[in-house]
Amino acid sequence: MCGIVGLLVKTPDLRARLGELMVPMLIGMTERGPDSAGLAVFTGDAGDHARKISVYSGLIEDGDNFNWQGVAHELKEHLGVSITLEAKGNHAIFSVSADPEIVKRWLKDEYPGLFILSTGKSINLYKDIGTPAEVASRYDFGKLQGTHLVGHTRMATETAVTPDRAHPFTAGEDFCLVHNGSLSNPNGIRRKLEPQGIHFDTDNDTEAACRFLEWRLREGDNLETALKKGFEELDGFYTFLMGTPDALALIRDPFACKPAVVAETDDYVAIASEFRSLAHLPGINHAHVFEPAPEEMYVWKI
Amino acid sequence: MENLTFDLAQTKVSALNSYLHRQSGESGGQKITVINPDGAHNIAVGLDSPVEVEVIGHAGYYAGGMNKTGKVIIKGSAGTGVGENMMSGVVHVQGFASNGAGASAHGGLLIIDGDAGLRCGISLKGGDIVVGGSVGSFSAFMAQAGRMVICGDAGDALGDSLYEAVLYVKGNIKSLGADAQIEALTDADISALTDLLQQSGLNHDPKSFKKVASRRELYHWNADANQEY
Structure with missing residues (x-):
């Protein structure tokens, strides 16, 4: 079991309230996923900076008091790049004016205990172990702003409860995926992708789906074609919710084993595993509420 | 018979269900209205008397499950397993069912x-x-x-x-x-x-x-x- 939530605001005024509207959605899915939580928020482009990199220090000792300022200073010194830092506890977002691969390689060499959560022009990513309420308060989810977000509450069934195995998973840039369900062929997918130089961070089944779909997108498939190939290649039970800089996308396996419900108004599209995570949203009584059909592709653009 | 309203924004589903389970055949004709169901699970499960329960809004999983002689009307959608294992009576979902x-x-x-x-x-x-x-x-x-x-x-x-x-x-x-x-x-x-x-x-x-x-x-x-x- 796990909980999925997604929110895309159509009304620009609501962008400032994205996090505030989402926190009760995430907490509403606590029974479905009490062990970890996370979310990816898409904020629009990174302004003057080329890329944003979300980084997690909770895997190293004393990670909550990690010296992020020191790392930012060293990065500036050694790579001669312009950097802005937004840090809280075990989490930091570096906005860099350089090739993010060079920055990430430097981080990996100098601070191998740090875990890269996401890279992109628009995406910021947060995930950690703890109840959804704890994780939401740890990172001030209520204050997040942006156009759309993808969130997840985890009840681990396939792999261990660790921060890096929490969702969302990311691959490449500005792409993330959350999953309710379990895949039966993640190792087959890995064996297919690893020879192509695709690196996996964990043994988690969801990571295989995330890396497979991002690989298809990178190979030139549009989202629809990539998802079609996903239906052919990914075996198991799933509701997947994915985020790109301009869209949320949802698919369910042919048996619709895992739930999903959508509420749409003129102001927003909200997705959750169950209606109880949508009940608090403004105007919900007049929203178009429906269940997405199995094996159909749903894409909502900002 | 008195008609009662349970507001699930204020009251737990278990309190509603305990009340419903205490009703007997003699309380036939009683009408219970449930407001703010907000997708809660197990609303009006296990009825064993001819009460009528009207749910205004969307119900979660197993609404009206195991119903016996009761009548459950859901003025909204219902989640997984609505009316599962019912024995008699009526469960009526006025929206869609999962x-x-x-x-x-x-x-x-x-x-x-x-x-x-x-x-x-x-x-x-x-x-x-x-x-x-x-x-x-x-x-x-x-x-x-x-x-x-x-x-x-x-x-x-x-x-x-x-x-x-x-x-x-x-x-x-x-x-x-x-x-x-x-x-x-x-x-x-x-x-x-x-x-x-x-x-x-x-x-x-x-x-x-x-x-x-x-x-x-x-x-x-x-x-x-x-x-x-």
Whole structure:
């Protein structure tokens, strides 16, 4: 079991309230996923900076008091790049004016205990172990702003409860995926992708789906074609919710084993595993509420 | 009889259900209104008296499950397993219902005005289900007794491994499951359909339905079938 939530605001005024509207959605899915939580928020482009990199220090000792300022200073010194830092506890977002691969390689060499959560022009990513309420308060989810977000509450069934195995998973840039369900062929997918130089961070089944779909997108498939190939290649039970800089996308396996419900108004599209995570949203009584059909592709653009 | 309102924004579902379980046959006619259900699970499960429960809004999983003689009206959608294992009485969903609606129902009538999800009426054991819209794949899987009326379309594998339940479908059937077959409507079918449609407040010509029933070839082991059915 796990909980999925997604929110895309159509009304620009609501962008400032994205996090505030989402926190009760995430907490509403606590029974479905009490062990970890996370979310990816898409904020629009990174302004003057080329890329944003979300980084997690909770895997190293004393990670909550990690010296992020020191790392930012060293990065500036050694790579001669312009950097802005937004840090809280075990989490930091570096906005860099350089090739993010060079920055990430430097981080990996100098601070191998740090875990890269996401890279992109628009995406910021947060995930950690703890109840959804704890994780939401740890990172001030209520204050997040942006156009759309993808969130997840985890009840681990396939792999261990660790921060890096929490969702969302990311691959490449500005792409993330959350999953309710379990895949039966993640190792087959890995064996297919690893020879192509695709690196996996964990043994988690969801990571295989995330890396497979991002690989298809990178190979030139549009989202629809990539998802079609996903239906052919990914075996198991799933509701997947994915985020790109301009869209949320949802698919369910042919048996619709895992739930999903959508509420749409003129102001927003909200997705959750169950209606109880949508009940608090403004105007919900007049929203178009429906269940997405199995094996159909749903894409909502900002 | 006094009419009561439970506001689930203020009161727990368990308090509502405990109250409902304390009612007896003598409290017949009592009407309970449930407001702000907000997708909560297990609303009005296990009724054992002729009370009427009206839920204003969307219900979560298993609403009206195990119902006996009660009447549960949901003025919204219902989550997984609405009216599952009901014994008698009525559960009426005025919106859509999710997967497994009326699963294993032994008796009573489940009415769904909108669409029902996958596996509607799975393992039906004698209850009646009337769906105003369409049903998803694998509906009436291994249904043993009872009747299902589908006014819209049916998904894949309708009535797979059907026993003695009978299905009536007005729209298209994407595919029939193993051992299910279309049969001609008899006068008894027309009369049953007329009755069920009338009880459900639906206006369709009973003659416009197709009947699906078991071919009964799976009742006995066939060693020559080579696992192909």
